Amino acid sequence: MPVEKISSLQNPRLKELVRLRDRRPRDEAGVFLIEGYREIRRALEKQVKLQELYFAPDWFLGENEPALIEQARAAGAQLFELTKEAFAKVAYRERPDGLLAVAPQWSRTLADLVLPAVPFLLVVEAIEKPGNLGTILRSADAAGCHAVIVCDPVTDLFNPNVVRASTGVLFSVPCVVGDSAGVLAWLHGKKIRTVATTPAAATVYSTADLRGPLALVMGSEQYGLSEFWLKNADLPVRIPMAGQADSLNVAMAAIIALFEAVRQRSL
Amino acid sequence: MPVEKISSLQNPRLKELVRLRDRRPRDEAGVFLIEGYREIRRALEKQVKLQELYFAPDWFLGENEPALIEQARAAGAQLFELTKEAFAKVAYRERPDGLLAVAPQWSRTLADLVLPAVPFLLVVEAIEKPGNLGTILRSADAAGCHAVIVCDPVTDLFNPNVVRASTGVLFSVPCVVGDSAGVLAWLHGKKIRTVATTPAAATVYSTADLRGPLALVMGSEQYGLSEFWLKNADLPVRIPMAGQADSLNVAMAAIIALFEAVRQRSL
Numbered sequence: 323m324p325v326e327k328i329s330s331l332q333n334p335r336l337k338e339l340v341r342l343r344d345r346r347p348r349d350e351a352g353v354f355l356i357e358g359y360r361e362i363r364r365a366l367e368k369q370v371k372l373q374e375l376y377f378a379p380d381w382f383l384g385e386n387e388p389a390l391i392e393q394a395r396a397a398g399a400q401l402f403e404l405t406k407e408a409f410a411k412v413a414y415r416e417r418p419d420g421l422l423a424v425a426p427q428w429s430r431t432l433a434d435l436v437l438p439a440v441p442f443l444l445v446v447e448a449i450e451k452p453g454n455l456g457t458i459l460r461s462a463d464a465a466g467c468h469a470v471i472v473c474d475p476v477t478d479l480f481n482p483n484v485v486r487a488s489t490g491v492l493f494s495v496p497c498v499v500g501d502s503a504g505v506l507a508w509l510h511g512k513k514i515r516t517v518a519t520t521p522a523a524a525t526v527y528s529t530a531d532l533r534g535p536l537a538l539v540m541g542s543e544q545y546g547l548s549e550f551w552l553k554n555a556d557l558p559v560r561i562p563m564a565g566q567a568d569s570l571n572v573a574m575a576a577i578i579a580l581f582e583a584v585r586q587r588s589l
Numbered sequence: 590m591p592v593e594k595i596s597s598l599q600n601p602r603l604k605e606l607v608r609l610r611d612r613r614p615r616d617e618a619g620v621f622l623i624e625g626y627r628e629i630r631r632a633l634e635k636q637v638k639l640q641e642l643y644f645a646p647d648w649f650l651g652e653n654e655p656a657l658i659e660q661a662r663a664a665g666a667q668l669f670e671l672t673k674e675a676f677a678k679v680a681y682r683e684r685p686d687g688l689l690a691v692a693p694q695w696s697r698t699l700a701d702l703v704l705p706a707v708p709f710l711l712v713v714e715a716i717e718k719p720g721n722l723g724t725i726l727r728s729a730d731a732a733g734c735h736a737v738i739v740c741d742p743v744t745d746l747f748n749p750n751v752v753r754a755s756t757g758v759l760f761s762v763p764c765v766v767g768d769s770a771g772v773l774a775w776l777h778g779k780k781i782r783t784v785a786t787t788p789a790a791a792t793v794y795s796t797a798d799l800r801g802p803l804a805l806v807m808g809s810e811q812y813g814l815s816e817f818w819l820k821n822a823d824l825p826v827r828i829p830m831a832g833q834a835d836s837l838n839v840a841m842a843a844i845i846a847l848f849e850a851v852r853q854r855s856l
């Protein structure tokens with residue numbers, strides 16, 4: 323398949339790429355954007371099926387881009403070579419590296435999750451900022467969580483800034499989206515204990531038993547956990563904080579709780 | 590003192606404010622920028638002496654701005670009222686809230702630090718990204734560190750993005766800048782144990798004793814700790830990681846190590 327060249331800033335494909343930054347057109351088209359060498363390489367490693375790859379050699383930062391492009395082509399991606407100006411129009415990063423891919427969205431349900439005998443899950447509720455959701459995915463990956471369950475999502479998993487902030491973890495850690503009631507029922511059915519972090523809890527997180535089948539539950543940035551999880555979680559815990567009341571954001575609280583669980587589970 | 594009004598985009602004060610985003614003019618003038626309601630409020634709470642306060646009612650998000658402006662005036666700040674367009678020129682945030690202050694830089698040395706009998710310090714080396722340094726300051730605040738020591742800084746403490754990412758913690762946690770050799774000698778003199786995180790260490794961080802006089806030492810984003818600290822730290826430790834090799838960045842590693850120290854020190 324020949325490489326199509328795009329230099330006109332009026333090319334409809336460029337307009338479509340810009341439109342895909344927004345959720346509605348993204349969901350309607352059932353695709354999403356992956357920008358950057360590292361992220362595209364990881365997508366290919368994890369068998370994400372790239373439909374289209376847009377590249378602009380004028381923006382390349384290294385020597386390895388042609389090999390990556392060849393890999394994408396071999397995996398079935400349609401290739402487009404852009405001029406520097408054309409790529410500047412479609413890049414959503416401040417410092418583009420000349421690589422932007424389009425891939426199909428996927429959807430996983432709770433029923434799709436394959437879990438080990440002693441599952442270790444992270445449940446996050448209504449996270450608003452894509453950057454926080456991406457960072458939380460990285461933390462869950464580093465902690466070895468078997469899955470991340472996103473309840474009642476405000477930001478969608480395929481937001482370009484989630485893809486970016488997750489540094490490609492989105493392609494490796496299983497992520498499932500669900501409503502809180504359905505997720506709780508599923509966790510109960512699997513006999514997975516829910517430990518929810520909230521500043522109002524009496525128990526300090528590190529004194530709670532975080533071994534065994536576990537789902538850590540974290541609330542949204544602005545409102546914390548909903549009444550639903552506060553009422554229904556098996557154990558509320560808090561992270562003691564010195565200093566300013568808002569020094570820990572949800573992504574920081576998540577990593578603290580996750581790594582305490584890792585510590586206890588390795589004892 | 591009357592409020593000076595600025596509407597001309599050519600006003601030299603506006604140009605100077607834009608210049609202060611860069612380190613050199615900032616250091617030469619010996620001042621720095623504080624943008625945003627929350628940050629300015631915290632600066633005032635911590636007795637940071639604002640020299641100038643620029644405000645643009647067209648950008649205000651709430652009702653409390655006039656009281657804050659009055660507080661700044663009472664504390665000696667010179668006031669400037671800007672048109673919407675004039676403020677847009679000087680704001681460095683994407684979503685300005687109509688408040689920008691200029692305050693004098695300060696410099697603290699190791700000799701200025703007043704420490705308790707059992708100090709708990711964070712030492713960071715050559716952090717490159719202002720956002721990471723700001724997040725690290727927040728983490729140190731939340732963990733109750735007595736001071737943060739920044740060795741051989743690449744980004745300066747007064748970078749607008751450090752101020753922003755620290756959400757004002759820069760005004761409360763004592764931060765000292767120094768060279769690595771001087772900092773190590775000072776720590777030795779105070780009999781403060783140095784525990785350095787590095788992926789190559791044999792000891793897992795959570796199995797190390799993190800009680801007693803302690804300085805946790807973290808390296809830079811790209812290069813990790815320098816040979817100097819790897820050779821001279823009392824104990825190297827590592828944070829075990831599942832998943833992708835780069836899932837934890839330096840700010841995430843710092844918060845994990847800090848809160849494990851908090852846990853042990855509270856036992």
